[in-house]
Amino acid sequence: MKRTWRGALAVVALAAAASLATSGNALAQANEQFFPVLVYRTGAYAPNGVPWANGYVDYLKLVNARDGGINGVKITFEECETGYATDRGVECYERLKAKGPSGATTFQPLSTGITFALTDKSFTDHIPLITAGYGRADSVDGSVFGWNFPIGGTYWDAADILVQHVGKKLGGMDKLKGKKIALVYHDSPYGKEPIALLQERAKLNGFELILLPVTHPGVEQKATWLQIRQQRPDFVFLWGWGVMNSTAIKEAVATGYPRDKMYGVWWSGAEPDVLPAGDGAKGYNALVFLAPAGKGQVHNDIVKYVYDKGQGTGKKEDIGEVLYNRGMVSAMFGVEAVRKAQEKFGKKPLTGEQVRWGLEHLDITPDMIKKLGMAGFMEPIKTSCDNHEGAHAAMVETWDGKKWNVVPNSRYESDLKIIDPMIRSSAKKYAEEKKLPTRDCAKEDGA
């Protein structure tokens, strides 16, 4: 009998403790902003996924440790491993979208394939997708894609800037006539995204576009590079990700294609893309947007407030790498969108819909960039309902065997005369196909 009483008491005590813990947790959650973190730390794309994720998470930790959250609202976050697979990305989205007192703030899947899948869901779930430097190029048009934010650049910008750069190298855009440009691309929504723009440019500038798809994960490129050897293009544009990038450079070495005629998109221009190729990568070029490699005040703060307290996500020596910085800047967009939205909705946990307002009113000026400790790491950004991108510039950098060096006078802005009509027409087509209502951005931006 005595035993039964003891058992019952223990159960009651446990239940009471659990309920206290839950209510305490609920109280603590009341002033928290939840950031879901979709990452890939394992699998074929982990070499690139890990540094981005480390930069992203370290920045969230910094805002909590240094500033006590966003205007006093603590950031909470949870990682979910997607393995860069669309199905797993959607699974993570479904699991995390309702977490936190006000639901997920924003999703940043770091995958164009996952972005394509989540775009359809965003129309009903009303959670913004920040796709800084990836995703759908036509999602710049916020009148149709109300929840996508390809902040800082799209693949159409990237492809256009690369064409401008090689045109300039040849001595003028007219010199592109009769030239051959090969696009070696990851055979996925990501790799296919620049094709429309390059086909348009090929028509305009008179060059021949050779399309060479590489199947996932991109380690078998022998046939691709044999075709390059046969067709001898004047330039190769590389649209790879993960191990595909270093393999492409190695195959270029093996087939004798000059690396200084190879240009990668900004996702083919980080340290994991060139280091495995050793000296063979010398002279290889890639685009850089938003965040080149290097360190500034924000990195010092990350070391001081996060790493020195034993809270660092990755290795201290990896801070400042290209993809680390890009993850960090991507996290900053989410944080600043919340901060902006708090001006309108109050300093409390905000819903995805409220954060969308913040994302459509981002105005990251040079002064603000300096205040953020990110001087030299990004372009000023100004978004609106009509323009979810906010900036459309990039630079070219070259790998010297040890580090990336920005090519002097290589900052370009994409040609909106070509791109904007493409964006509008593609977005309109999408809205018609999906029977989506469109927003009157002239009215919303004017308000």
Added chain:
Amino acid sequence: MNIPRYVPVAALSALLAAGLIAPLATGETAPGFWVEVLIGGLMTGVLYSLVALGFVLIFKASGVFNFAQGAMVLFAALAVARLAERMPVWAAVIGAVVIMIALAFAVERLVLRPLVNQDAVALLMATLGITFFLNGFGQSIWGSDIYEINLGIPREPMMVLGNVFEGGVLVNRDDIAAAITAVLLVGALAVFFRRTATGRALRAVADDHQAAQSIGIPLDRIWVIVWSVAGVVAIVGGVIWGGKLGVQFSISQVALKALPVVILGGFESVPGAIVGGLIIGVGEKMAEVFLAPPLIKAFDLAGGGIENWFAYVLALLFLLVRPEGLFGERRIDRV
């Protein structure tokens, strides 16, 4: 009317041979370039063969289709690459051999022994489990970056046969090293199977488990040995692939290309693994370079490389005309 069994095989072989020389015969390509694609395909085929050998060895000795062979290649390559950061490559290879033998013991003790006399499907599922374990565990302990195995072979290509073909033929030194290694490995395996007592015991087990046991051949020891040999073959494959492509998770996925190789060559045949690898390697490279562009143009396809699925189509075709594979043993079940 009964058609002799060799007729469909001969017809398919003739068709493939015609496809192989078509680009050359139609003058669509320069002979030098055709030879380059051929060599590229053969060299890729050698790499596939090295993985396929591991599949064949285990299947021969235990009747288990070891789905984990690709993961073993990755695990072995990761072990060599990470150990080589602290010691010379040769010492790292020895370290990896020790690790793979330990793995063979663990597999025999923890997976095979408890499942003895179970269905082949149960054993296949067990090797699937080993695959996931090795892929995850390998990345947990060794990391998921791209790691280098520097074999000291220059990467710059060589031009050969300049006096035969205009502009010469491009050949890579690491491909030649891979081919020589594969030949030496097959030679060593042949000696091991034919000239050593253990090798003969392995062959006896392969022929008939029960008969082998009845004359005193210990099955558990044989399994450890054969998994160890497959582990060493995985090291050779992993080092060559890793030296060429860098060591990363994707190696285990590409290693799955060994599946069509063993389907084509036969599950129990070492020569089949070699010949099958070469046919798949040449077939897919030729198809990607010469067949894909006209196909995409003619049918206005959305694009996409065909080499990945072409290997499986080729294997399926052979499966239709010769289910046991080119060199496999024909099974006749009497009812």
